[in-house]
Amino acid sequence: xxxxxxxxxxxxxxxxxxxxxxxxxxxxxxxxxxxxxxxxxxxxxxxxxxxxxxxxxxxxxx
Numbered sequence: 001x002x003x004x005x006x007x008x009x010x011x012x013x014x015x016x017x018x019x020x021x022x023x024x025x026x027x028x029x030x031x032x033x034x035x036x037x038x039x040x041x042x043x044x045x046x047x048x049x050x051x052x053x054x055x056x057x058x059x060x061x062x
Contacts, residue, residue: 011017038048 012021034048038045043051
């Protein structure tokens with residue numbers, strides 16, 4: 001059976017694109033995990049920031 005190549009398949013052949021894609025995917029995954037944990041424990045972003053004693057932009061950047 002012949003596999004139909006997608007646009008994404010072609011992009012992933014590019015090493016530079018693939019590396020950047022992987023890095024952004026990891027950032028997205030981390031952000032999702034933080035959001036899930038925050039919602040599970042019913043924490044607001046402000047409360048999380050106060051608990052980690054950091055500036056307010058850190059959770060947003062994650």
